[in-house]
Amino acid sequence: MTKGQDTRATILEHALALSSRFGLEGLTIGTLASEVGMTKSGVYAHFDSKEALQVAVLDTARDRFVELVVAPGLRAPRGEPRVRELFERWVAWGERTVLPGGCPFVAAASEFDDRPGSVRDTLVAHQRDWVGMLASTAADAVAEGHFRADLDPRTWAQELFGVVLAYYHFAHLLCMPDAGARARQAFERLMTDASGVLAT
Amino acid sequence: MTKGQDTRATILEHALALSSRFGLEGLTIGTLASEVGMTKSGVYAHFDSKEALQVAVLDTARDRFVELVVAPGLRAPRGEPRVRELFERWVAWGERTVLPGGCPFVAAASEFDDRPGSVRDTLVAHQRDWVGMLASTAADAVAEGHFRADLDPRTWAQELFGVVLAYYHFAHLLCMPDAGARARQAFERLMTDASGVLAT
DNA sequence: GGGAGAATAGTACGATCGTTCGTTTTGGCA
DNA sequence: TGCCAAAACGAACGATCGTACTATTCTCCC
Numbered sequence: 403m404t405k406g407q408d409t410r411a412t413i414l415e416h417a418l419a420l421s422s423r424f425g426l427e428g429l430t431i432g433t434l435a436s437e438v439g440m441t442k443s444g445v446y447a448h449f450d451s452k453e454a455l456q457v458a459v460l461d462t463a464r465d466r467f468v469e470l471v472v473a474p475g476l477r478a479p480r481g482e483p484r485v486r487e488l489f490e491r492w493v494a495w496g497e498r499t500v501l502p503g504g505c506p507f508v509a510a511a512s513e514f515d516d517r518p519g520s521v522r523d524t525l526v527a528h529q530r531d532w533v534g535m536l537a538s539t540a541a542d543a544v545a546e547g548h549f550r551a552d553l554d555p556r557t558w559a560q561e562l563f564g565v566v567l568a569y570y571h572f573a574h575l576l577c578m579p580d581a582g583a584r585a586r587q588a589f590e591r592l593m594t595d596a597s598g599v600l601a602t
Numbered sequence: 603m604t605k606g607q608d609t610r611a612t613i614l615e616h617a618l619a620l621s622s623r624f625g626l627e628g629l630t631i632g633t634l635a636s637e638v639g640m641t642k643s644g645v646y647a648h649f650d651s652k653e654a655l656q657v658a659v660l661d662t663a664r665d666r667f668v669e670l671v672v673a674p675g676l677r678a679p680r681g682e683p684r685v686r687e688l689f690e691r692w693v694a695w696g697e698r699t700v701l702p703g704g705c706p707f708v709a710a711a712s713e714f715d716d717r718p719g720s721v722r723d724t725l726v727a728h729q730r731d732w733v734g735m736l737a738s739t740a741a742d743a744v745a746e747g748h749f750r751a752d753l754d755p756r757t758w759a760q761e762l763f764g765v766v767l768a769y770y771h772f773a774h775l776l777c778m779p780d781a782g783a784r785a786r787q788a789f790e791r792l793m794t795d796a797s798g799v800l801a802t
Numbered sequence: 803g804g805g806a807g808a809a810t811a812g813t814a815c816g817a818t819c820g821t822t823c824g825t826t827t828t829g830g831c832a
Numbered sequence: 833t834g835c836c837a838a839a840a841c842g843a844a845c846g847a848t849c850g851t852a853c854t855a856t857t858c859t860c861c862c
Contacts (some may be wrong), residue, residue, distance in 0.1 A: 403749045404808090404860085405809065405858085405859070405860095407768030409754065409809080409810090413712065423716055423717075424717075425625070425712070425713060427625070427627070427628060427715075430848080430849070430850090431850065432848065432850095437695060440735045440810070440811085441605070441810070441854090442635065442811095442850090442851095443808080443811065443812070443853090444803050444809075444811060444812095445810095446850080446851075446852095447810070447811095448809090451850080451851080452849095452851090455710060464800050467694075469809085469828045471855060478815095486712065498716070502716070503715075503716050504715065504716065509712040509713075511712075511713075511771060512625070512708055512709040512712040512713070513709075513712070514775075515774045515775040516623055516698070516702070516703050516774065517623075517624075523773075525775070525838080527777060529771075529775065529776055530776060533772075533776065535836090549738075553718055553799065556784070557784045557787055558787070560768050560769075560772055560781065560784045560785070561764075561768065561788045561791075562789070563764075563771065563772070564763075564766075564767055564768030564788065565728075565761070565764050565769045566605075566763050566765040567764055567768055567771060568763045568764030569761065569764075571711060571729075571767060572760055572763070574715045574716065575714075575715040575725070575726060575729060576726060576729060576732075577726075581760065584756070584757045584760045584761075585760070586646045587757055588757070588760070589760075591795065595791065595795075604829080604830085604838090605828085605829070605838080605839070609840090630818080630820090631820065631821090632820090640840070640841085641841050641842070642820090642821090642841095642842095643821090643840075643841065643842075643843090644840040644842095645840095646820080646821070646822095647839070647840070647841095648839090651821085652806090652819095652820060652821090698852060729826085744857075788809075
């Protein structure tokens with residue numbers, strides 16, 4: 403609860419920023435140590451292995467994601483308002499202002515989607531949680547009467563995921579300035595379709 | 603045109619497979635050399651630097667993408683048939699059967715979206731080409747009367763990109779067996795919306 | 803304020819990284 | 833067949849990787 407946990411948190415904060423830019427594999431103990439102003443062994447002593455460090459970084463990312471996206475979303479009213487809040491927070495989450503390298507989960511997904519191990523397991527667990535929350539939020543919207551009754555929440559969640567992934571791709575890699583506007587267009591199309599109102 | 607170019611092609615083939623699994627940064631000269639049954643220096647002699655190797659790998663991937671996705675698409679009739687052909691080939695392109703690690707461009711995108719240099723420049727150029735082709739294909743479909751006249755091809759391209767990216771994410775990382783069916787559902791929704799027919 | 807235990811520093815290990823260099827093998831042409 | 837350039841090898845470079853180990857410094861409680 404004291405010094406140790408404190409510097410461990412500091413280390414993980416820097417590690418999260420570094421890994422968002424260079425990936426969980428590109429995150430190295432040496433550069434991490436010099437980043438926080440410690441020696442390699444000083445940093446390493448807080449973790450059992452690099453793999454454990456990577457898992458801890460993912461958990462830290464999850465905590466921050468919950469704080470910045472999930473919690474504000476849950477404070478919004480159930481149904482459509484909550485869906486909109488989650489979407490906007492999720493989009494903002496990928497901005498370089500919150501983490502210099504964008505969404506760390508997307509980066510980790512490409513790195514570990516075919517490398518078995520505890521890092522991948524952790525990542526998959528977090529992503530499944532998030533997809534599950536998106537789906538249950540959609541189900542809530544159905545229950546509230548905001549979404550049509552025959553909507554499949556999990557299909558809807560995958561579609562929303564695509565809107566955000568494409569936004570990250572177009573905005574960060576391709577540097578397209580209107581990627582955000584186009585993502586919101588796609589989101590609105592998703593909403594009107596889910597609401598069951600006939601398109602004009 | 604002889605031995606040198608030949609082994610260079612062999613090297614790049616193995617390098618492409620390796621980089622699809624471990625990323626362009628995780629691709630290492632040593633493992634690449636042992637993979638093709640040569641020494642490090644023997645492999646290295648074919649490239650000026652690792653960065654040049656990474657660029658060459660991306661170019662190789664682009665060549666194969668053109669062969670497996672773009673060319674078959676162009677052989678299909680303009681308009682909606684071509685759109686469908688490109689989509690199906692694009693989905694198949696991400697399968698582990700063609701490259702063991704899935705789409706190398708998606709992997710490279712996460713690795714290099716915030717690391718300036720020739721690798722990123724090459725990747726961005728290829729992705730811009732592909733987005734441009736998708737958009738012009740949509741514009742063709744408008745001209746053919748298959749898509750409605752007020753469709754914005756670039757917005758449509760970004761949406762389609764999202765469908766495929768989400769499919770890769772759900773199928774490869776989350777191992778969801780119905781990700782393909784859901785992606786095709788999303789694609790059909792995209793098609794009916796683009797065709798201008800009112801949703802049922 | 804001194805002593806116990808946590809926290810960090812320091813050093814070193816074997817391995818591998820990208821890269822360079824000189825040597826040897828190979829292939830194609832006279 | 834002999835030669836020359838191309839191609840691959842083999843060894844080594846300095847640097848850094850993750851990981852151990854011991855030693856030193858700090859923190860907190862009695």
